[in-house]
Amino acid sequence: MNISRLLPLLLLVPAITMADEDRNFKLNPSHFKVGNVLEHATDKAIALDSSVAISQEPVFPLHPNRLYLRHKKSAKEYLWFSGEAKPEEYKNLHAFNLKDNHLGAREVIGLRLYASRQYKAFQDEADIYFDAEYVYSPRVSKLLFMKNGKWQVLNESNHPGMVQIQSDEKHLDVLPLNSKMKPGTRALFPAEDGVYVFSFGTPDKLPYVDAGVLKPGNVLTFNVKFPSPDSVASGSSEATPVAVVESSSSSESVPAVVIAGSSSSSGIVIPSFDAGVSSSSAVPVSGGSSSSTSAPAKTSVTLDKVYALQTLEETETLYDVFSADVDKNVNRVDTMEFSKFYPAIKSADSLGLAESDKDYRNYVTHYNLKRKEAQTMWRNKKLGDVSNIYKAFHEKLDSLQALPAQINIKPVAIEKIVRTDTITVPVESTKKVTKGKAKKAAVDTTKKTVVVTKVDSLNLSFGADRGRVQVSWKGVVDGISMDSLVEMLAAGNSNLVTTLFLVNNKPVWVFKEGNLVGRYQYRYEKLGFRLGDSLYVGKGKFTLPRHIAMEKEVVEWLRKGLESSSSSAIVSSSSSAPVDTVKTAPGANIVEHATRGTVAIIDSGSFRFRGKVVSMSPFAIHTTEVTQEFFQKIMARLDSAKRYPDKSVFKGEKKPVQNITWDNAQYACKVLGGDLPTEAQWEFAGRAGSNDGVLWTADDVMSVGTYAVFAENSLKMGKGNDAYGPHDVATKSPNAWGLYDMSGNVAEWTRDNYFAITFSIEDSNPTGSYWGTSKVLKGGSWKDRAKELNMTVRDDEDPRYWSDFIGFRCVFPLERILQEKR
Structure with a gap:
C-alpha cells in the first residue's frame, strides 16, 4: 500500500482514541x-x-x-x-x-x-x-x-459589574429607569459599565431619584435613605450631593402628579401645587427663612360632604371646588423649607457625562418629576386635613368610575354610506292581435334595467365640542332595515332611543398648563338602538378625536383593547392600530426559486467549528436533500449526451437521490449554478445556532425519531417493511432555520477534502484541508445509530464511491438567489 495513503490512517488512531474518551x-x-x-x-x-x-x-x-x-x-x-x-x-x-x-x-x-x-x-x-x-x-x-x-x-x-441596592425598608419600591432589573430584586448582574438611574419609593415617605456610575468590573451600591425634614440631604449612592446644582432645562412641564397613596390604575390626578413653575426652573439646595406660616388650610369641603356624594358628576363638581380652595392655600406653606432637606440633583460632571447626554437628560427628567411628587406629598401633610379629603375623593371616584354606564344620546351628525345595485326586472304590456275575423289579446314581455340605492353603513357623530361625550361610530346594524333606521334618526323619531354603552364610567381628565380643561368619556363598548322592546346592537368601530386619544391613559387602554381583540374596536382619529413586527429565527428565510429549487437564506454569523470560533458569510442552501423528482428536472436541462442516470435503489419521487458519486453530485449542483457545500457551510446551516450538533437534546422527550430517519426507524425495520431505507424528504421536523433531514436519511457529500490531521482552520469561511484524497460526508444516514447523527461528526469516502446511504444537497451564492428570485 502506498505510504501516503497509510499515513493518514496511522495518524487517525490517536484521534479515534481521544474521540472515544470524549464522554x-x-x-x-x-x-x-x-x-x-x-x-x-x-x-x-x-x-x-x-x-x-x-x-x-x-x-x-x-x-x-x-x-x-x-x-x-x-x-x-x-x-x-x-x-x-x-x-x-x-x-x-x-x-x-x-x-x-x-x-x-x-x-x-x-x-x-x-x-x-x-x-x-x-x-x-x-x-x-x-x-x-x-x-x-x-x-x-x-x-x-x-x-x-x-x-x-x-x-x-x-x-461584568454589579449594581446592588441596600435598604432596611421592608416595602421598598425600586423602579429602574434605564436598566432591566427585575421587580422585587435588589441586585443586577452581570451589569455593563455606565450610568444607572433608579427611582425609590416606600409608603408614607418622600420618593426620590438617584443616579450612579458603574465602572468596569466594579460594584455600584445605592444606599437608600429617604429624605425627611429632620435629615440632611440624602439619597446618594456613593458621594455626598454637590453643594449648588441647577437642574438642566427640560422642554416638558409637569402639570400634575399622582396623589400620594393612590393606585396607579385609578387615573386620578391632582393639580400640582406649583403647576405654574416649569420643570426647567432651578432647584434650590438651600434657602433663607420665609415669612409665610403653616396655618391650617381653609376649605368649604368636608369629609361628610364627600361621603354623601351619589353620582360621578356631583363628585367631580365638588372636587373642583375643593381643588380651588387648596390652590388658595398654597402660599401658606414655606416652599423653601422643602429644598433644605430634599437631595439636590447631581451635576453631569459628577456622573462623567455631558449635559446633552441622553442618560443625563433622562435622569434630570425623572428627578424633576419625582421631586414634584415628593413636594406635593410634603405639602399635603403640611396642609393638615386636606390630605384626608384628597384620599376620600380618591376612594369615592374609584368606586363610582368602576360602574358600567349607559348614555342615551342623539347623534349630532348622520352620514349615509350608500351602495347602488343594478337589477333587471320584467315589464309586461298587452296588445291586440287581429287574425282574420278572430281577435285575441297577447302579452308582450320586455325587460328593464333599474338602479336601486340602499344604505350600506352609517357614520354617526355624538357630542358637542368640549362636551363630556365626543366620539364617532361607523358600522352596520343587523336585524333592522338600514334605510328605515336612517329615516328615524334624521327625523328625530321619539320611539327610537340611541344608547352608548361604556365598560365603566371612567373619563380621562385632561390638563393643559396645569389647569383642568375637560373630562371625556373614552371606554365605549357598543352602540345600541332601542325601538319599543327590541334592542338592535351595531357592529362597527368607535373613533375618538385626537385630543382625547393622545392622552397616555387612553393610549394604554386602547392598546389593551387591541391585545384582547375587542369586537367593537376603538381607534384614534389620527392613526391606525400598530402592526406587530414578526421576528423569525436568523436564517429562517425560505425562497422557492423557479429553477434552483427551494432554498433557505442563511445569514452571516459565527459558530464553534471543530474547536475554533469561525465567521461565516451568507449563502443559500437547499432545504432538503435533492430528490429524485428534482434530479430529473436538473438532467432535463442538459443535452442528452451530458446527462447521467439516477441510480437510486430506493425509488420514489420525493425520496432523496442515492448511489451518487461525489463528482456526479457536484456536477448536478454546478448545472444549477451552485456547488456542494463546504463542511463549515453544511454544519453552520444544520446546527442552526445549536452547540450540541443534535436537535433533539432541547426537547423534553429527547426523541431522535422526531428529527431523523435512522437505524431505529428504518434499518432495523427489516427489508420487508415500507420504512426500510431512506424515507421521503421533509417527513421529519426541520431545524430552526427550516432545513430538513440534516441528521439521518442519507449522508451528504460536502466539498471538503478529508485529512486525519488538521493543521489549521481559517478564521472565516473554512474550506477544508489541502491534503487528502477522500471527501467529507456529513449527517449520518438511515443505517446509522443515534450517536452517529451528530452534525459535528465527520465521515469520509473516496469520491468515486457510491452507496444507497449517500446523497447530497447544494449551496448557492446569495446574490444568485436574490437577484434571480422569481
Whole structure:
C-alpha cells in the first residue's frame, strides 16, 4: 500500500482514541447529587443560607440576578447551588462570556472545565460558577474543555459589574429607569459599565431619584435613605450631593402628579401645587427663612360632604371646588423649607457625562418629576386635613368610575354610506292581435334595467365640542332595515332611543398648563338602538378625536383593547392600530426559486467549528436533500449526451437521490449554478445556532425519531417493511432555520477534502484541508445509530464511491438567489 495513503490512517488512531474518551470529559445528570451537604459554604462567592448548604437539582433556564455554583466532591459527585452573589467575591472571579465563546448555559454546565491541556478526565476544576450569560472561575484565567476529541479554549472576557441596592425598608419600591432589573430584586448582574438611574419609593415617605456610575468590573451600591425634614440631604449612592446644582432645562412641564397613596390604575390626578413653575426652573439646595406660616388650610369641603356624594358628576363638581380652595392655600406653606432637606440633583460632571447626554437628560427628567411628587406629598401633610379629603375623593371616584354606564344620546351628525345595485326586472304590456275575423289579446314581455340605492353603513357623530361625550361610530346594524333606521334618526323619531354603552364610567381628565380643561368619556363598548322592546346592537368601530386619544391613559387602554381583540374596536382619529413586527429565527428565510429549487437564506454569523470560533458569510442552501423528482428536472436541462442516470435503489419521487458519486453530485449542483457545500457551510446551516450538533437534546422527550430517519426507524425495520431505507424528504421536523433531514436519511457529500490531521482552520469561511484524497460526508444516514447523527461528526469516502446511504444537497451564492428570485 502506498505510504501516503497509510499515513493518514496511522495518524487517525490517536484521534479515534481521544474521540472515544470524549464522554469521560462530560457530565451526565446522574453526576449531580441532590440533598448532599456542602461544608464551608461561607468560603464561596455565593451567599448560601448557612455555613452548611444542601445541594439542589439543576433547573433551566437559569434565572437573572442569580449566581449558581457547581461544586465537585469527587469524580462522579457534583453538587449544585444557587443564591445571591457576594459583591466583593463576585468581582474577583475570572469571567468567561458564553455568547462570545459560542456556548450555551445548558451545554457548558455539562462540560468538565480544566486549567491545562495536561489534565486528564476527572481532573477538572472543583468550583465553577454560572449565571445566564457567564461562566466564572475563582482560580484560573484560562479554561479549556474537551469536545469532539479536541481541546477547546474558553477565552476570558472583561469582568461584568454589579449594581446592588441596600435598604432596611421592608416595602421598598425600586423602579429602574434605564436598566432591566427585575421587580422585587435588589441586585443586577452581570451589569455593563455606565450610568444607572433608579427611582425609590416606600409608603408614607418622600420618593426620590438617584443616579450612579458603574465602572468596569466594579460594584455600584445605592444606599437608600429617604429624605425627611429632620435629615440632611440624602439619597446618594456613593458621594455626598454637590453643594449648588441647577437642574438642566427640560422642554416638558409637569402639570400634575399622582396623589400620594393612590393606585396607579385609578387615573386620578391632582393639580400640582406649583403647576405654574416649569420643570426647567432651578432647584434650590438651600434657602433663607420665609415669612409665610403653616396655618391650617381653609376649605368649604368636608369629609361628610364627600361621603354623601351619589353620582360621578356631583363628585367631580365638588372636587373642583375643593381643588380651588387648596390652590388658595398654597402660599401658606414655606416652599423653601422643602429644598433644605430634599437631595439636590447631581451635576453631569459628577456622573462623567455631558449635559446633552441622553442618560443625563433622562435622569434630570425623572428627578424633576419625582421631586414634584415628593413636594406635593410634603405639602399635603403640611396642609393638615386636606390630605384626608384628597384620599376620600380618591376612594369615592374609584368606586363610582368602576360602574358600567349607559348614555342615551342623539347623534349630532348622520352620514349615509350608500351602495347602488343594478337589477333587471320584467315589464309586461298587452296588445291586440287581429287574425282574420278572430281577435285575441297577447302579452308582450320586455325587460328593464333599474338602479336601486340602499344604505350600506352609517357614520354617526355624538357630542358637542368640549362636551363630556365626543366620539364617532361607523358600522352596520343587523336585524333592522338600514334605510328605515336612517329615516328615524334624521327625523328625530321619539320611539327610537340611541344608547352608548361604556365598560365603566371612567373619563380621562385632561390638563393643559396645569389647569383642568375637560373630562371625556373614552371606554365605549357598543352602540345600541332601542325601538319599543327590541334592542338592535351595531357592529362597527368607535373613533375618538385626537385630543382625547393622545392622552397616555387612553393610549394604554386602547392598546389593551387591541391585545384582547375587542369586537367593537376603538381607534384614534389620527392613526391606525400598530402592526406587530414578526421576528423569525436568523436564517429562517425560505425562497422557492423557479429553477434552483427551494432554498433557505442563511445569514452571516459565527459558530464553534471543530474547536475554533469561525465567521461565516451568507449563502443559500437547499432545504432538503435533492430528490429524485428534482434530479430529473436538473438532467432535463442538459443535452442528452451530458446527462447521467439516477441510480437510486430506493425509488420514489420525493425520496432523496442515492448511489451518487461525489463528482456526479457536484456536477448536478454546478448545472444549477451552485456547488456542494463546504463542511463549515453544511454544519453552520444544520446546527442552526445549536452547540450540541443534535436537535433533539432541547426537547423534553429527547426523541431522535422526531428529527431523523435512522437505524431505529428504518434499518432495523427489516427489508420487508415500507420504512426500510431512506424515507421521503421533509417527513421529519426541520431545524430552526427550516432545513430538513440534516441528521439521518442519507449522508451528504460536502466539498471538503478529508485529512486525519488538521493543521489549521481559517478564521472565516473554512474550506477544508489541502491534503487528502477522500471527501467529507456529513449527517449520518438511515443505517446509522443515534450517536452517529451528530452534525459535528465527520465521515469520509473516496469520491468515486457510491452507496444507497449517500446523497447530497447544494449551496448557492446569495446574490444568485436574490437577484434571480422569481
